[in-house]
Amino acid sequence: MNPPADATARRAIAPVICYPVATLPAPDMALLDAARATLIKTGEVLVPPRDAATFTVPAGHFFRITSVEGSQVGDLNLWNADDLSERFYSGKTRALHGTHITRGQHMWSSFPALRPMATITHDSLEWYGKDEFGGSVHDVIGTRCDPYTHNLLSGDQYHHCCHSNLTRALADHLGIPHAQAEPHIHDVLNVFMCTGFTRDTGQYFMKASPVRPGDTLEFFAEINLLGALSACPGGDCSTVHSSDHAQCHPLLVETFKPDAATLENWSPPPVNGYNRRHGG
Ligand SMILES: [Zn+2]
DSSP states (O other), X not given: OOOXXXXXXXXXXOOOOSSOOXXXXXXXHHHHHHXXXXXXXXXXXXXXXXXXXXXXXXXXXXXXXXXXXXXXXXXXXXXXXXXEEEEBOHHHHHHHHOSBOOTTOEEXXXXXXXXXXXXXXXXXXXXXXXXXXXXXXXXXXXXXXXXHHHHXXXXXXOSOSHHHHHHHHHHHHHTOOHHHHXXXXXXXXXXXXXXXXXXXXXXXXXXXXXXXXXXXXEEEESSOEEEEEEXXXXXXXXXXXXXXXXXXXXXXXXXEEOOGGGGTTOOOOOOOOXXXXXXX
């Protein structure tokens, strides 16, 4: 197709940021760092390879995901522990913070609450930045590996995609059937996963994660949280997922409690201020 005469001029228009975040209240990292300095461990769960586990974190506490044994990525779901209809909103987090998130950025919750549910307080892979392919770590692009897309592309039945792992873990936690738990599973934060979009076709790509044993991603719980983490069957996501071919490792989730005095000037964020009349 022939481009219009002014094609070059149209392409040359500079982009504008859709959602400038200057008006967002920035997390008080000095306050959170002071709280971090007082942490006492309250619990831990080891997420087995190609499986998932749940954990709870009260508002004002912290949780930390750590690579153990070998390079491994994790798919994280978060819910308001008191109301599962409020859950992590990957798409809006992406719209606000970009394709990958790190220290000082929030995980936002779904409508109508749309509030910070967790804040990243430490990221040992913060040094990675963006590589020459446009790749970066901890993305909110990918949805989660799932057996439906796998079936669509290959015709196979595979039962240990992150979607199914998260479904089983949530069902076990709530004591409900898989079919009842499945609708609560949502688009994830891809912890430790290194991803981007190809420059030529704009396709979602993954590459071997730079994560090594001992690397951590740490979060502050802004509200009472129920979390579920899947140790992805893709392992370090260097080759394939949705199969048992990749080498996989466990992931450690630890929870911590700060000295309450350090959070005297902190309170959980209120739900969104929109009045929900929708013009009616
Ligand atoms: Zn996965």
